[in-house]
Amino acid sequence: MTTALTLPLRRLATIAAAALLSVPAFVGQAQAEEDEIRIGILAPLTGPLASPGQEMVWGHEMFWEQKGHTVAGRDVRLVIADTACNPDQAITQARRLVDQEEVHTIIGPLCGHEGPAVAQVGRETGLPILLDPAGADEITKWTRVPSVVRTALSASQIGHPFGDYLYNELGLRSATFIGQDYTFGHEVTLGAIQTFTELGGEVDELIWTPIGTTDYGPVIAGVPSDSEAVAVTIVGADRVRLFDAWFDFGMDHRHDIIGTYWLQEDALPQVDDRAVGLISNSLNYVAGIETPENEAFVEAYAEAHNRIPSWFAESGYTASLWAHDAIEAIDGDIEDREAFLDAVRSVEIDAPRGPLRLDEYDNPIQNVYVSEVQKRDHPVLGEILMNVPVKTYEGVSQFWTWDPEEFLERGPYER
């Protein structure tokens, strides 16, 4: 495998180049041009979520390269800041972007718990913030901020259709749920359970497992032996650990495993062919969506980065697309914050993941795809595993089919 060997070497060369390049970047930093539009990007580039953070940045960069870094006749510059997935650093970086870099808008952050922290900077400064892709439900429900809109998803938004899928499509009447024990995991898992039980399904067992669980042996040993199916919401390094433990313990002979949020595209290279045929995710984007917009996007991304995009990459790309279309709608006058926010709220977007628009609570109404892992022969990457939609829920609202007022009354999903 020559690619495997050259990969580290190529990265090493880019480090050296980047280190050299960053010196003039620093020197030239002060010369902010009058007419340019500056978009701040908050993403984790160090720490455990460095890889999704990098994909998100690649998504933004790819979009603006395709547009020649201009919109409505004005130049666009991206100012990228590392949050390290730490809310404290995120809030300081957000303040730096507002105050020092004088950005016109901020897109980010990635980690769920950074969301509320960054939204608070929006409240303090009035700067328009496109929250993307941090999923914390509360931002577009109970603790809304006038200048903060969401362009990615609310965590429970992807959970609700999945409960329906389990009951109506898979015909399950009971299931065990394993959820990652933090806010995003609670909201996705409990969202799925909400719709599943409302339809009449029963929860055999609900197992919470902390992020960074080293050993999934004890966790899956807790699945009741008569439980037909196990629905999992697992993030980060835990995804691969669960996958291995599942098959190595022979659990595949006893239960079906179904991913509510599990094997995204960035994890697929680390699992093997045993993944083929598994339901992997219920998400607003998977790389296998068969539309011309998406195929072009996946192609370009694969060419540039030698991998298929995960939803983080698409989320970055689309957030930039959203900002672009909104700026165009107001003829480039992004300095008028109210007008910009109104434009973001009113434009309708044709993204790789499908049509998008905001609801009255500033959260996108969008398709949710339940996907299956399939083996594909990719023209650039060769034989790879890919997530392909098997069921599309169109135009899903963050409130699913409930009345928003009623949903808000019910309160957040908490374990």
Next chain:
Amino acid sequence: MPERGALTLIFVAALVATVPLFAGDFWVSLTIKILVLGLLALSVDLLLGHAGLLSLCHAAFFAMSAYTVAILQVRYGVPMLIAVPAGLAMGTLLALVFGVSVRTRGVYFILVTIALGFIVWGVTYRWASFTGGDNGITNVPYPAIGDFQITSMTAYFYVVLLVVLGCVLAYRTLVRSPFGLVLRGLKSSESRMRSLGYSPLRHLYVAFVLSGFMASLAGVLYIYFNRFVNPATAHFHISVEAVLMAILGGTGTILGPFLGSVVIMVLRNWVSGFFPYYMTLMGLVFIVTVLFAPNGIIGLVNSWRARRARRAKTTDAVGTEPEAQPRPQP
């Protein structure tokens, strides 16, 4: 010149006070952060630099007071005048409990405090219905007494500066008092102090609680600055960073922890903006400091000044006199 050190501190504080005059909100906010975390590092250094105990659980006190204030204000609408003393009390209470760790010494003390710190982090993370879990608690109100509210970053900056200055002067008095002498005596030889009739346990316990109180105070300043708190505030990494600040700046000094705070905060929050390998740079700073300035930045400055004023009989240290580190030859 007994008061020269105090004058130096006030002079430095006056210099810092000019920051808002020429810098924007970002730098003002970064300076607040430097001061608050510097105060946390100073509280760690009361144990480290004077009593020779390296604590890795101070984020627990810091977070305890911050969480107490946040929960009281946001959940129960308790006014600041009650929330702040409650926060300080809870942080100090925690220090009273964790203080039993002074029964151990050396590496074992380090390890016990790591364990204790992780328990508090686990609570903030796990007890989501009360602490907000991973999302933490946001939208803590601006500090307000009655109708008087501080909403501007600059105004809050001066509040922080005054509190930190007051705290630093009190700290200075403390470490120069007989109590401070006993602590340093314990650091160099516990058996000698015991034979002189001092109770090591009692003195170290009191030092631990005082140090916890200071960390709680830093936590209160922090919560009204960030106006949100989440489990990252209680994490081991914050405790480690506070210790690194103290060692980097120079242990046993007053300005040292703050200088260490400047270096780490600027690297993390400003240099990161244009230099993607800032973490490598941070690591290299630690390594170089140990190899070439083992007594920290203050130690480096002092030895440079000592060399320059070789003929003078006494040398003026910046802040209080740094403790020489016993350095056996390799």
Next chain:
Amino acid sequence: MSFIIQTINGLSLAALLFLLSAGFTLTFGLMRVVNLAHGALYLIGGYVGLSVVWTTDNFWLGIVAGGFFVVVLAALIDRFLIRPTGENHLAQVLLTVGVAIVIADIALAIWGGDNLRVPTPEMLRGPIFLPGDIIYPRYRFVLILFGLAAAVIMWVLYRRTQIGAIVRAGVDDREMASALGININLLFALVFAVGAFLAGVAGVVGGAFLTLYPGVEWEILILALVVVIVGGLGSLEGAIVGSVIVGLIDAYGRWLMPEMSYFVIFAPMAVLLLVRPTGIFGQEH
């Protein structure tokens, strides 16, 4: 039956923890060095092993390469960075944290932030079927045997050989050992190399079921710290017993009270330390 599976689970984690903590504890016992970069050595050993496995398709070669790479790296760190600090623990804390940060940041730049798994050979994949209808991952079963073998070999070397006696003499009283004409520097280098080798091996072996990613260096270091605290710093027996205790507590804890998973390890440790500060086998240093 759950009980048996959970016990095996605990033992497999214990095997990994032993590989990691043996080096840490002996280095401390002999050289009084608190090496907080031990987790970073695990990380870089795992990554180097991973690249070797990618290139050669040979898992065993990966293990050896990971181990030896870390020996060389650790020797350089020891010679040029740690030695000059003497026995200044404070300096060592700052220094080794610095080293860990640099190693992790370079690793991030080279291998990226993905969760990379070290591929295992076909013969170690899939489940094995134990008596009593117990299905267990083959890899982790082999890992237990591997850890056990490492522990036995180390223990025999430590307790039953000339060289072990010298090391123990060095741990107990360094000046005395030195006065008896033992080449203390050679001894240090030897023990240090063994410890580093085990850390690198642990990285590859652990990377095959825990995956490698930025931040794992601290997660794994904390677990290793708990092991040496419980077992007692500087004691090989302590590392063995500590690994088993921590591995088992972790497995039973997750099984019986998953809600409490953070307290399950740390709270008993804090209590143990307050009662017996030196750990189970430790002695005052």
